[in-house]
Amino acid sequence: MKIKAPVVAPKAEARPVSDTHHGITRVDNYAWLRDPDWREVMRDPQALSADIRAYLEAENAYTEDALAPLAGLRETLFAEMKGRIKEDDSSVPSPDGEWHYFTRYEQGAQHPIFCRNSAKGGDAILLDCNKEADGHEYFHIGDVDHSPDHRLLAWTADIKGSEYFTARVRDLATGLDLDDEVPDTSGGVAWDAAGKSFLYVRVDEEHRPLKVYRHVVGTAAKDDALVYEEKDIGFYVGVGKTQSGHYLLVEAHDHQTSEIYLIPAHAPETPPKLVSPREHGVEYDIDHDEGRGRFLILTNAEGAEDFKLVEAPIATPGRAHWRDLVPHRAGTLVLAHVAYSGHHVRMERRDGLSRIVIRRHADGTEHEISFDEEAYDLNLSPGYEYDTVGTRFSYNSMTTPGEVYDYDMETRGRTLRKRQEVPSGHNPDDYVTRRIFATAEDGSQVPVSLLYRKTTPLDGSAPCLLYGYGSYGISIPASFSVTGLSLVDRGFVYAIAHIRGGKEKGYRWYTDGKLLKKRNTFTDFITAGEHLAKEGFTSRGAIVAHGGSAGGMLMGAVANMAPELFKGIIAEVPFVDVMATMLDASLPLTPPEWFEWGNPLESEEAYRYMASYSPYDNVKAQPYPHIFALGGLTDPRVTYWEPAKWVAKLRALRTDGNLTLLRINMGAGHGGASGRFERLKEVALVYAFALGVSEKA
Numbered sequence: 001m002k003i004k005a006p007v008v009a010p011k012a013e014a015r016p017v018s019d020t021h022h023g024i025t026r027v028d029n030y031a032w033l034r035d036p037d038w039r040e041v042m043r044d045p046q047a048l049s050a051d052i053r054a055y056l057e058a059e060n061a062y063t064e065d066a067l068a069p070l071a072g073l074r075e076t077l078f079a080e081m082k083g084r085i086k087e088d089d090s091s092v093p094s095p096d097g098e099w100h101y102f103t104r105y106e107q108g109a110q111h112p113i114f115c116r117n118s119a120k121g122g123d124a125i126l127l128d129c130n131k132e133a134d135g136h137e138y139f140h141i142g143d144v145d146h147s148p149d150h151r152l153l154a155w156t157a158d159i160k161g162s163e164y165f166t167a168r169v170r171d172l173a174t175g176l177d178l179d180d181e182v183p184d185t186s187g188g189v190a191w192d193a194a195g196k197s198f199l200y201v202r203v204d205e206e207h208r209p210l211k212v213y214r215h216v217v218g219t220a221a222k223d224d225a226l227v228y229e230e231k232d233i234g235f236y237v238g239v240g241k242t243q244s245g246h247y248l249l250v251e252a253h254d255h256q257t258s259e260i261y262l263i264p265a266h267a268p269e270t271p272p273k274l275v276s277p278r279e280h281g282v283e284y285d286i287d288h289d290e291g292r293g294r295f296l297i298l299t300n301a302e303g304a305e306d307f308k309l310v311e312a313p314i315a316t317p318g319r320a321h322w323r324d325l326v327p328h329r330a331g332t333l334v335l336a337h338v339a340y341s342g343h344h345v346r347m348e349r350r351d352g353l354s355r356i357v358i359r360r361h362a363d364g365t366e367h368e369i370s371f372d373e374e375a376y377d378l379n380l381s382p383g384y385e386y387d388t389v390g391t392r393f394s395y396n397s398m399t400t401p402g403e404v405y406d407y408d409m410e411t412r413g414r415t416l417r418k419r420q421e422v423p424s425g426h427n428p429d430d431y432v433t434r435r436i437f438a439t440a441e442d443g444s445q446v447p448v449s450l451l452y453r454k455t456t457p458l459d460g461s462a463p464c465l466l467y468g469y470g471s472y473g474i475s476i477p478a479s480f481s482v483t484g485l486s487l488v489d490r491g492f493v494y495a496i497a498h499i500r501g502g503k504e505k506g507y508r509w510y511t512d513g514k515l516l517k518k519r520n521t522f523t524d525f526i527t528a529g530e531h532l533a534k535e536g537f538t539s540r541g542a543i544v545a546h547g548g549s550a551g552g553m554l555m556g557a558v559a560n561m562a563p564e565l566f567k568g569i570i571a572e573v574p575f576v577d578v579m580a581t582m583l584d585a586s587l588p589l590t591p592p593e594w595f596e597w598g599n600p601l602e603s604e605e606a607y608r609y610m611a612s613y614s615p616y617d618n619v620k621a622q623p624y625p626h627i628f629a630l631g632g633l634t635d636p637r638v639t640y641w642e643p644a645k646w647v648a649k650l651r652a653l654r655t656d657g658n659l660t661l662l663r664i665n666m667g668a669g670h671g672g673a674s675g676r677f678e679r680l681k682e683v684a685l686v687y688a689f690a691l692g693v694s695e696k697a
Contacts, residue, residue: 142187147195556615
């Protein structure tokens with residue numbers, strides 16, 4: 001191994017504070033790392049308390065010192081990853097009337113350029129994000145949405161990493177922004193039919209998206225009209241539009257309940273009309289079939305665990321009037337749907353593999369688009385148009401670079417529009433992709449997607465990077481990765497554990513990995529690692545585990561539960577201080593999260609169960625793998641003090657000499673560094689760590 005801990009590690013001072021709930025007292029020695037004025041820090045990183053800044057900077061310096069022997073490897077990895085990206089790439093133009101909209105990148109540029117063209121003329125630049133990012137340490141584009149009449153462009157950007165987006169409006173005739181400036185939005189907009197106003201969500205001081213406003217172009221943001229206010233702080237609010245463009249949508253939801261309001265896009269001042277009142281545990285999503293005068297609704301109502309599709313009249317869209325269109329089929333999870341003038345398209349997943357199903361409105365006939373590989377990633381791109389027979393989808397696998405197809409829903413013809421280029425070269429025949437299954441203690445079959453070179457020995461000698469997430473019903477695709485190849489080409493087996501808490505095997509796969517079944521997520525991941533070792537893909541103690549955000553919580557949990565299985569742990573923006581966060585209702589995301597993890601304030605059962613796995617609370621005196629934790633100072637989702645506290649406690653209690661490293665990006669948030677190449681540098685950093693601890697550097 002080329003990396004070695006410097007002699008003197010930073011040591012966080014223990015300043016014990018305690019709290020008591022349900023007669024149980026917790027002691028936290030490192031709570032002081034949470035800045036008392038953290039809200040201001042999110043807006044202005046310079047507001048961070050001096051003692052906390054000094055500690056975080058000392059940790060960053062220590063990490064750089066420890067990883068200094070890998071500097072050359074980091075540069076090599078970055079060059080490899082960058083070499084697999086076509087720097088002057090562009091997307092396939094998406095039609096909207098006479099215009100075709102697309103994004104492109106220029107050689108060496110970090111950020112996208114939004115463009116359009118038409119048969120009447122060449123390409124026109126609408127928004128060059130590289131120019132907008134100039135002078136900002138951080139820049140992240142949110143929404144870029146042209147008005148229906150193609151005159152204006154609404155665009156949003158975050159320049160701190162704290163996910164407060166400012167919305168602006170650009171006149172596409174002049175290329176100049178108007179005086180409109182709408183601060184503190186959640187990043188999304190929805191135009192009315194005339195292109196005179198748009199809906200947006202304003203984020204409050206607690207970073208909660210609870211209010212929808214309508215901004216009229218040419219007026220001051222302070223005069224914007226309040227359209228909807230959510231009273232339940234456990235809900236999120238968003239805005240959207242039906243594919244037909246006839247209705248604006250106000251969508252309120254938590255992780256298991258939803259409620260939607262409709263506003264006619266041609267009369268945006270109309271008060272929102274409720275589709276169906278919220279019912280705990282009932283989710284629904286709506287689109288509009290103009291020709292048949294109905295709404296098409298995706299829902300899990302009436303026990304449809306894996307969701308079904310129903311129809312409802314325009315005048316009376318409430319649940320009492322819902323009629324089954326595509327009945328519930330257990331084990332076939334309907335993921336999304338979109339309505340065109342003549343067809344209804346849905347994405348669904350069965351046995352862990354996705355497919356697209358096309359249904360003709362006129363006669364109800366259906367056909368599907370599916371693929372033959374053992375593991376792949378399939379995505380639907382609805383586009384801008386409604387009155388069309390064309391849709392678009394993209395396909396890739398762990399060995400196959402991305403392909404974009406236009407599909408004629410009537411003739412069933414598909415046209416390849418783009419194949420991802422790998423400038424430095426890529427031969428899919430050099431690699432093997434597989435999907436295997438590990439048997440959990442309760443008999444559940446846990447899917448694991450694999451990628452390795454054909455020349456990699458499967459005798460237990462190969463190191464393995466095992467990735468996992470397992471929360472919120474998010475499924476991790478078996479997709480092509482220009483970064484993962486750098487590990488695979490050095491002899492690693494790259495594995496993704498599709499553990500409970502995601503929806504890879506249906507909705508129950510999600511519910512069996514949340515609340516009082518959350519431990520299934522962690523034991524599934526351990527089961528996957530043990531199975532990989534048993535089958536010779538790797539060996540115990542040769543696995544580097546990798547996860548971020550809620551997947552970072554997974555990393556912390558498995559490090560406590562099975563430290564001997566892993567050589568290293570990479571935890572990016574890790575949600576590891578679960579107890580403290582879920583006990584603090586003032587934090588931005590805590591109330592909405594209670595339906596995912598449980599509410600330890602109200603329930604002693606939830607408290608005790610959560611305390612049994614909360615990574616920070618379960619750190620103890622034992623050997624641990626090498627651990628590398630990364631966070632962002634302005635992250636509103638997983639606050640910087642979570643990884644900072646975790647590392648401080650690990651370093652104080654672990655009984656071995658392995659590495660404990662922390663890197664806090666002092667100018668970024670949850671998504672890490674902004675810009676496509678800066679993010680690659682972060683990936684190169686963590687992969688260098690994986691190679692270093694695995695003695696493959």
